[in-house]
Amino acid sequence: MISEAERIEALEAAQKLVDCLSEDSESARSESTRVQALQAANALTRSLERPEDGLIKFAYSPTIWMAIRTCVHMNVFNILVEKETTSAREVAEKAGADEIIIRRLLRVITSYGYAVEKGDGLYGINEWTKHMQNRLTQGMITYIFDHSMPAIAAAPEWFKENGFQNPTDPRNGPFQKAFGTNIPIFQWLALPENKERWDAANTFFEGDRGNRPSWVTWFPVQDELLSGKIDDQAPLLVDVAGGRGHDLLEFINQFPCVKGKYVLQDLQKVLDSATNLPAAVEKRAIDFFNESPVKGAKIYYMKFILHDYADPEALHILKNVISSMEKGYSYLVINDFILPDTGCPLIAAEWDLMMLTLMSAMERTESQWRSLFYAAGLSIKGLYQPPGDGQGIIVVAL
Numbered sequence: 001m002i003s004e005a006e007r008i009e010a011l012e013a014a015q016k017l018v019d020c021l022s023e024d025s026e027s028a029r030s031e032s033t034r035v036q037a038l039q040a041a042n043a044l045t046r047s048l049e050r051p052e053d054g055l056i057k058f059a060y061s062p063t064i065w066m067a068i069r070t071c072v073h074m075n076v077f078n079i080l081v082e083k084e085t086t087s088a089r090e091v092a093e094k095a096g097a098d099e100i101i102i103r104r105l106l107r108v109i110t111s112y113g114y115a116v117e118k119g120d121g122l123y124g125i126n127e128w129t130k131h132m133q134n135r136l137t138q139g140m141i142t143y144i145f146d147h148s149m150p151a152i153a154a155a156p157e158w159f160k161e162n163g164f165q166n167p168t169d170p171r172n173g174p175f176q177k178a179f180g181t182n183i184p185i186f187q188w189l190a191l192p193e194n195k196e197r198w199d200a201a202n203t204f205f206e207g208d209r210g211n212r213p214s215w216v217t218w219f220p221v222q223d224e225l226l227s228g229k230i231d232d233q234a235p236l237l238v239d240v241a242g243g244r245g246h247d248l249l250e251f252i253n254q255f256p257c258v259k260g261k262y263v264l265q266d267l268q269k270v271l272d273s274a275t276n277l278p279a280a281v282e283k284r285a286i287d288f289f290n291e292s293p294v295k296g297a298k299i300y301y302m303k304f305i306l307h308d309y310a311d312p313e314a315l316h317i318l319k320n321v322i323s324s325m326e327k328g329y330s331y332l333v334i335n336d337f338i339l340p341d342t343g344c345p346l347i348a349a350e351w352d353l354m355m356l357t358l359m360s361a362m363e364r365t366e367s368q369w370r371s372l373f374y375a376a377g378l379s380i381k382g383l384y385q386p387p388g389d390g391q392g393i394i395v396v397a398l
């Protein structure tokens, strides 16, 4: 039975969804509309779901995540995409697994819509299945499941032991409690015995914006950053801790006519695994807790770096970037979430807690960004929110 109140709430949410999608125009097909429509669809689901059932579904949802992680371990998604229809027995043989396990895991996966059930023990694929066999997706699944699940499970106890304080020490947080260490996560991942974990982490970083649009597609790069004089002897863009160079590549592909020198900075170990870069990109190993060797670039770009640290470490990193910047010429471009004070999109709020559990760090609101840059002696030229619910851009100068 649906009560009158539930019926009205559901109809209102459905109307919002229809309003979002009914106009056939470019703006109706935009990223912002997609995100609004998704929010309306979620509200519609919530209005029809009873709290008791919704909570049970939510409490049991880690089983879906476990099934996905195990299927990645067994290569199940790669096996499924080989053919239109695959039997549980074939999957079991190719995966070296027990057929009953394949059936039980795929029961959850198909009922969630990540593959298609075509009969008793017969499976087909859809767009989700294809996505699951992508190398970057599998890096994300492996890295996030293996590290965040233990850290999230340890978090309530960590809070209790630490007086329910906000973790800010990269050596002491839920991650350290879960893994029995006092080493910050990046240093821990870089230990020789964690080679596979480190590789999964870097593969995850290559694709960790999901499908949200890259800053180079929505931010007015030419007008805001490249309209003044450009010193062609100095680097145009330095990607500070840019991983394997994926963001640099996006920039170069978006602006093929912009000539300039590009520098990819990261730990030597990460640069060694960045093997597909064009000749215009120079690799320079750094430790961003020490002074940066590349001076006077037009743009220093940092994505997903400051959100990895609480303010003391973030200020330390900023000081080193500042010492490379030329007053009146260089810009620092931060590509991170800018959380609203109210009505935060769920993905950004979740990302914040991911930073909390893994890194004792945080996503920041506009006022938190402002006070961080003020403390670093930097002035904000502009804060820009992306279409949809992705990461914003903050342009700062000396």
Ligand SMILES: C[S@@+](CC[C@H](N)C(=O)[O-])C[C@H]1O[C@@H](n2cnc3c(N)ncnc32)[C@H](O)[C@@H]1O
Binding pocket: 186, 205, 206, 208, 240, 241, 242, 243, 244, 265, 266, 267, 270, 286, 287, 288, 289, 302, 303, 304, 305, 308
């Ligand atoms: C969250 S990832 C972000 C990577 C890239 N900017 C992106 O958005 O995909 C953090 C990066 O910081 C690098 N990193 C961690 N500690 C570092 C250090 N002390 N010096 C330089 N880079 C470091 C990691 O290797 C990793 O590439």
